[in-house]
Each structure stands twice: as C-alpha cells, then as structure tokens.
Amino acid sequence: MWCLPTHLADKFLDMLKSGAISPEKMLDMTSAQRRDFFGEHFGEENAPRMNALLESKLILKDQQRGMVTWAKKVSGLTEPAKRDLVSRVNKMEDVLTPETEDAFLEDLAAHALGVSVTMQEAGNITALAQQVETTRDAMDKGPRRGLNEAPTKTELDYGRTAVAFDNYVTSLKLAGEKGSIGQQVSDATARYMENPFRILSDGLKFLAESSRELRTTLDNSYIGKQGRNLFFKGITGEFSAGKAWLDTFVRSHKILWETMKGNGRQIMDELRAEIVSDPDYDLMRKARVAISVVEEETPASWAEDLPWLGRPFSASHNAFTGSAHMLRYRTAKYYFQKARQVGTDLTDSEQLEGIGSLVNALTGRGELGRRAGQDPGLLNNVFFSPRLLKADFDTLTAHVFDRRATPFVRREAAKNLMRIIVAQALILALADLIDDDAVEWDPRSADAFKIRIGNTRFDVGGGAGVLVRLAARLAPLIVNKDAKIKTSSGKLVKINSGEYGRRTGLDLFEQFLENKAAPAMSVFMAHLQGTYRFTDEKPSVAGDIRELYLPLSLDNLRELHDDEESANMLVAALMDAEGVFTQTYAGKKKIKHTPLE
Numbered sequence: 001m002w003c004l005p006t007h008l009a010d011k012f013l014d015m016l017k018s019g020a021i022s023p024e025k026m027l028d029m030t031s032a033q034r035r036d037f038f039g040e041h042f043g044e045e046n047a048p049r050m051n052a053l054l055e056s057k058l059i060l061k062d063q064q065r066g067m068v069t070w071a072k073k074v075s076g077l078t079e080p081a082k083r084d085l086v087s088r089v090n091k092m093e094d095v096l097t098p099e100t101e102d103a104f105l106e107d108l109a110a111h112a113l114g115v116s117v118t119m120q121e122a123g124n125i126t127a128l129a130q131q132v133e134t135t136r137d138a139m140d141k142g143p144r145r146g147l148n149e150a151p152t153k154t155e156l157d158y159g160r161t162a163v164a165f166d167n168y169v170t171s172l173k174l175a176g177e178k179g180s181i182g183q184q185v186s187d188a189t190a191r192y193m194e195n196p197f198r199i200l201s202d203g204l205k206f207l208a209e210s211s212r213e214l215r216t217t218l219d220n221s222y223i224g225k226q227g228r229n230l231f232f233k234g235i236t237g238e239f240s241a242g243k244a245w246l247d248t249f250v251r252s253h254k255i256l257w258e259t260m261k262g263n264g265r266q267i268m269d270e271l272r273a274e275i276v277s278d279p280d281y282d283l284m285r286k287a288r289v290a291i292s293v294v295e296e297e298t299p300a301s302w303a304e305d306l307p308w309l310g311r312p313f314s315a316s317h318n319a320f321t322g323s324a325h326m327l328r329y330r331t332a333k334y335y336f337q338k339a340r341q342v343g344t345d346l347t348d349s350e351q352l353e354g355i356g357s358l359v360n361a362l363t364g365r366g367e368l369g370r371r372a373g374q375d376p377g378l379l380n381n382v383f384f385s386p387r388l389l390k391a392d393f394d395t396l397t398a399h400v401f402d403r404r405a406t407p408f409v410r411r412e413a414a415k416n417l418m419r420i421i422v423a424q425a426l427i428l429a430l431a432d433l434i435d436d437d438a439v440e441w442d443p444r445s446a447d448a449f450k451i452r453i454g455n456t457r458f459d460v461g462g463g464a465g466v467l468v469r470l471a472a473r474l475a476p477l478i479v480n481k482d483a484k485i486k487t488s489s490g491k492l493v494k495i496n497s498g499e500y501g502r503r504t505g506l507d508l509f510e511q512f513l514e515n516k517a518a519p520a521m522s523v524f525m526a527h528l529q530g531t532y533r534f535t536d537e538k539p540s541v542a543g544d545i546r547e548l549y550l551p552l553s554l555d556n557l558r559e560l561h562d563d564e565e566s567a568n569m570l571v572a573a574l575m576d577a578e579g580v581f582t583q584t585y586a587g588k589k590k591i592k593h594t595p596l597e
Contacts, residue, residue, distance in 0.1 A: 004050075008042050015041070026054060121172060128165040135161045144279045147337050148243060148330075151274050159273030167269070208381035208520040211548040215519050217316045218551040220256060222323040223249050224579025226364025226388060228462045229395065230327060232423035233416065244330035252323040259315035271322050275329050280336050283346060287356030289332045290365050291325045324363065332359045335412065344408050354406040358399065358413060366390025367404075383516045392464040395420070424449065427460050443472035445486035450583075456560065456567035459581040470512050477505045523547050553577055559584040 004012060015021040026034060034054065039047035135158040142154035151159065224231075227245060234242020251271070258267040275281060275291055284291055306313070335355050336346065344351055357367060366387045368379060379386050399405040399413040431451045432439040440447040449465045450457040459465065473495065476483035483495040483505065496504050515533065517525060526532045526539050526547070537543060546555070556576045560569045566584045576582045 004042065004046060008046065012042065031055065125165075125169065128161070128168055131161045132158070132165050139277065147333055148240065151277055155277040156273055159275075159277030160269070162276050163269050163272045204520075205381065207548075208518060211519040212381070212384075213313075213317075214549045215552055217313050217553075219316060219553040219577040219579070220252050220319045220323075221553075221577070221579035222320045222327075222364075223252055224575075225462045225581070226391075226579075227323060227327050228460075228579070229362050229364075229416065229420055230331065232420045235426070236419040236423050238419065240334055241331070244327060244334065247330070248323050248327045251326055252319045255322045256315045256319045259318045260311055262311070264314050264318050268318055268322060271326060275325065278329070278333070280333055283336060283352060284329065284332050284356075286349065287332065287352040287359070289328050289356045290360050290363075291329050291332075293365075295321050295324055295365075324365070328359055328363045328365075331363055332356070335359060338412070339408060342408065350404075351406055351408065354402075354404045354409040357394070357402055357404040358409045361391040361394040361399070361402075362416060364388050364391050366392075366394055381518055382521050383513075384518050386516075388463070389467075389516065392462075392467055396464060396467055424461055427451075440486075442486050443468055444484060444492075445469075446488065448472075453567040453572075454565040455563050455586045456572055456582055456584045458567075458572075458575060459583070462579070463581060466512070466515075470508070473508055474505050519548050556582050556584070 003009065012021070029037065031051065035047045035051045038050045042050060135154070139152075139154040139158040143152050145151050145155060223245070227248060230241045230245040230248075234245050255264075255267050255271075258264065272292075275284075278284075332355070335358065339346055339351070339355060346352060360367065364387075366389070368386060368390055383389070394402055395413070395417065398417045399410055402409075405413065428439045428441075428449060428451065435453075438451050438453065440450065440452070442448060443465075446469070447457055448469050449461055450459050452458075473483060473485050477496065484492045485495060485503070485508070486492055493502070495502075495508065514522075514525060522533060523539070523544050526543075531538060532543060532547060553573075553576060557569070557573050560566045560572050560582075563584050563586065565586065566572065567582075572582050572584075
C-alpha cells in the first residue's frame with residue numbers, strides 16, 4: 001500500500017488542521033491544478049497518487065465523506081481494496097466517460113489502469129469492459145463445457161471479449177512504455193550516459209536471447225519434446241492424456257499454417273479465448289499453471305518483425321507457445337477432475353499449487369525458485385533450457401524433492417513415472433526387435449536409450465536420458481564403489497582410476513554442465529578452450545555465426561546431408577522438426593552443437 005512518508009504525512013495533517021487543505025479548495029481546482037499543488041508541497045513523485053486518491057472520491061455522492069476517506073488513505077491509516085481490472089473500470093464509468101477535460105480526472109485513470117489514456121481511449125476501455133461484463137453474465141447463466149468438451153458459444157463470446165479487452169489495454173501500456181522514437185533515443189542516451197556499462201550488459205543480453213531464439217526456431221518441436229510425456233501416458237492406456245496430446249499435435253500444425261497465412265494473431269487469440277473462458281480457469285491461475293507465460297525457448301521476438309522473413313519465425317514461435325499453453329490447460333483440467341474424484345480440497349492453495357507444479361513439470365516447465373509466470377531470467381541465458389531440465393528432474397524423481405508436492409501429487413507423479421518408463425521401454429524394445437544393434441541399453445553409454453540408424457541417433461526420451469546417464473555414471477562414486485563409462489567403441493573405462501589423462505567424476509559433471517550451456521555461453525567457452533564443443537574446429541567468425549544463429553533444425557539437416565551413412569534424410573528431418581532429437585556422427589568425433597549430450 002502506498003502512503004506518504006511520515007514527515008510528509010505529518011505535514012499533510014497539519015495543513016488539514018490549519019485549513020490550507022480543505023474540501024472546498026480541492027473541489028474548486030482542476031485536476032492539473034491539484035497535481036501542481038500537491039507537487040509543490042509533497043513532492044512531484046507523490047502528487048499523481050495523492051491526486052488519484054482524491055479524484056476517486058469525487059465520483060462519490062457524498063463528496064465530503066469521500067474527502068475524509070481520502071485524507072486517511074494518504075496519511076497511511078487504511079488499506080485500499082484490490083479489485084479486478086474490469087470491475088474497477090466499470091466502477092470508474094464516470095471517470096472514463098468525461099464530458100469536459102476538467103472532469104476527466106486523468107490521474108485516477110492513469111493510476112487505476114497503469115497507463116495514461118486520452119478521453120477517447122478511456123471511452124473505448126469503458127465500452128470493452130462493459131462488453132466483458134455482459135458476456136460474462138451470459139456465460140454464467142448458460143451451459144458450461146465439461147472435460148474434453150469444446151467451449152460453448154456463450155463461453156467463446158466471453159473469451160473473445162476478455163481477450164480483446166486485455167489486448168487493447170496491453171497495447172496502450174506498451175505504447176506508453178515505448179514512447180516515440182525520439183523519446184526512446186533520449187531515454188537510452190540518458191540511461192547509458194548514467195551508466196556506460198549498461199551498453200555492454202544490454203548488448204550481451206540481446207546476443208544471448210536472440211541466439212537462443214534463432215537456434216530453437218523453424219520447427220514444431222514442443223509436441224515431441226516438452227509434450228512427449230503426455231504421448232507416453234497415452235500409449236500406455238491413459239486415453240485422456242493421449243487425446244490431449246493428439247489434439248495439441250493437430251492444433252500446433254493449424255497454428256503453423258494460419259500464422260504462415262498471416263493470421264497468427266487471430267489463431268492465438270482464439271486459443272486464449274478458449275482457455276480464459278473455461279470453468280476451471282480461475283483454479284488454473286491460483287495453481288500457477290503456466291498457461292500465459294514467456295517460454296524459455298522463445299525469450300526474444302525481434303526476428304518475427306522482419307518483413308516476410310519473419311513469418312516462419314513467428315509461425316514456429318506461435319506453434320511452440322500455443323502448444324505449451326494448450327497442453328498445460330488440458331492437463332490441468334484432467335488433474336482437477338481426478339482431484340475432485342478422490343475428494344481433494346481444491347479451495348486449498350497448497351493442493352492447487354502442488355497440482356500446478358505437477359502439470360508444469362509434466363509438460364516441460366520446471367520451477368527454479370521463481371513463479372511460473374515470470375520471464376526466464378539470467379539463468380536461461382547461461383544454460384540451455386534450464387526449466388526443461390528441472391522438469392525432467394522432477395518427473396524422473398516423482399516430485400519427491402518438490403516442496404509443493406502433496407500426497408495426491410506424489411501418487412500421480414509416481415504413476416506418471418511408471419507409464420513413461422514402460423512407454424519408452426516398449427518403443428525401444430520394438431526397435432531392438434527390428435534391429436538388434438539399434439538400441440544401446442547400458443545407461444553408462446552416451447547412446448543409452450537411443451535408437452541408432454546408421455550414424456544417426458534418435459532420442460525418444462527428449463533429452464531426459466542425460467540425467468539417467470549422469471546418475472548411472474556417478475552414483476557408484478557416492479558409495480565408494482568403482483564407476484565406469486562406456487565408450488563409443490563399447491569399451492568400459494574406469495572413472496577416477498588415478499591414471500594420467502583418465503576422466504574423473506568431476507570431469508563428467510563439468511562436461512554435463514558445459515553441454516547444457518546456452519548458445520552464447522557455448523561460443524564464449526569455445527574461445528576459452530580453443531575449439532567448439534564436440535569438434536576440433538577452431539573458433540572463427542563463420543563458426544560463431546553458425547553456433548549462434550543457425551537453427552538447430554537446419555544444422556541437423558546439414559549433418560544428415562554430409563554423412564553418407566546417416567538415416568534417411570527426409571524421415572530424420574521430419575522427426576527432428578517434430579521434436580524427436582536427432583544426432584548424426586561417426587566414431588568419437590561429433591559434428592554438431594547440441595544441448596542434449
């Protein structure tokens with residue numbers, strides 16, 4: 001709650017007692033005059049909030065009583081109520097539909113919405129807010145959808161108006177924050193003059209985020225990577241999960257197609273409308289299900305703004321984000337239903353947050369001490385997909401280390417783990433029946449649990465096997481037993497043998513971290529050690545550009561083309577584009593940058 005500092009609050013009360021501030025004087029002033037008055041006596045930084053609190057009381061019938069309430073709030077004696085944005089806008093109707101500039105009460109509008117608005121914009125906001133309330137009432141009175149059912153007409157009507165309202169207010173906020181080009185240049189100049197080192201830090205951040213954006217684009221990888229666990233559950237008999245995965249698979253390709261046609265905004269808004277109008281939407285928000293977040297694979301979006309060339313990037317971005325939000329939404333619905341069936345109290349915040357953690361991890365978004373809705377942050381610019389790694393860890397350990405996990409969540413997590421293991425075992429066993437040299441079953445090998453066709457490896461586990469492999473190699477060391485790794489030639493080599501040049505457990509752990517480095521960090525390390533990862537190639541401008549900006553899908557295609565003993569190029573490229581990781585290399589020398597090994 002905002003309030004005046006103590007010394008200014010005392011001054012304010014003294015001016016009230018002396019008559020220097022009185023209701024009559026305040027009401028006789030215009031909004032701008034009041035703000036100037038407060039700025040003169042209480043500081044420019046406090047004037048807008050003081051004026052907003054005063055003006056919020058001018059719309060009350062009992063203005064004198066409103067002035068008293070205002071005085072108490074400014075002096076820090078009461079707690080302001082928190083309201084939903086749409087409800088606040090509707091209650092501010094007299095403020096947002098002014099007849100004269102003096103009656104506009106601009107400070108109140110700016111304070112309540114978080115952005116300065118014109119009278120026309122204020123009227124648009126009011127009209128949209130009223131549409132939201134009208135369609136919400138109609139939705140509440142009409143039929144509601146059940147599990148796996150399509151939204152009703154009244155639900156979609158509400159969802160579309162709610163999304164339109166949010167888009168409009170967001171556009172005003174973004175325009176207000178961005179300002180004119182001249183203002184942006186002026187602000188940037190002032191910022192960098194104040195702290196020249198920000199040029200370097202901002203430049204490095206842009207490099208890291210843009211390189212991640214471009215390396216992970218031009219594919220439809222979510223459904224086969226982060227979404228793979230729902231597929232595994234589906235093929236082991238949990239048909240609701242399988243249907244959610246299949247529906248998301250189909251929807252992702254529709255998003256790709258519509259975005260390439262230029263309808264990306266419409267198709268994404270329609271998905272949002274479907275989600276926000278669901279009967280369980282409020283529960284999902286309370287559970288912190290990540291259905292409206294920045295995905296760690298797509299932290300930057302400048303490439304989408306390129307004329308024509310940006311459309312494929314936008315299509316890939318939309319498909320990834322849309323698939324993630326839809327699959328989490330469907331998965332959350334499923335677990336809410338299961339929780340209700342066993343009598344779990346969904347009004348309990350701990351139960352809800354536990355379910356949210358389960359849903360997020362199962363769909364590839366682990367929590368790293370932050371709320372699910374926050375931007376990825378610095379860690380995401382150092383490591384490749386840290387949230388996916390955390391999600392795999394939580395899933396493989398059945399959430400036993402998750403502080404949010406309730407008994408219900410741990411039971412469901414254990415069931416999920418069993419289904420995931422069985423599903424992958426079935427797939428690998430089938431490949432092994434077709435070709436008994438196709439699968440490496442020893443978890444200490446770099447090719448463990450992958451299907452090998454020629455020199456191409458298909459990782460059906462989506463990269464989670466790297467954790468199993470690390471544990472299999474290092475676990476014996478923890479209990480003072482001999483530990484070994486299996487080389488590409490099939491030879492078992494002892495770890496911590498004491499022989500010169502032999503690898504230690506620390507070497508393996510460091511290698512694990514290095515192989516999880518984000519593209520920009522990987523290039524930085526390449527310059528420190530003199531070669532790129534997995535190759536003997538020395539760093540160069542061309543190599544840096546490739547490692548930073550060449551999409552992995554095209555890099556994989558290059559490898560398939562360059563290796564005569566690779567798997568069928570078309571099949572492997574399609575599998576890779578759908579999120580099934582591929583690696584192509586012969587012998588000990590790998591020829592690609594990958595976050596998986």
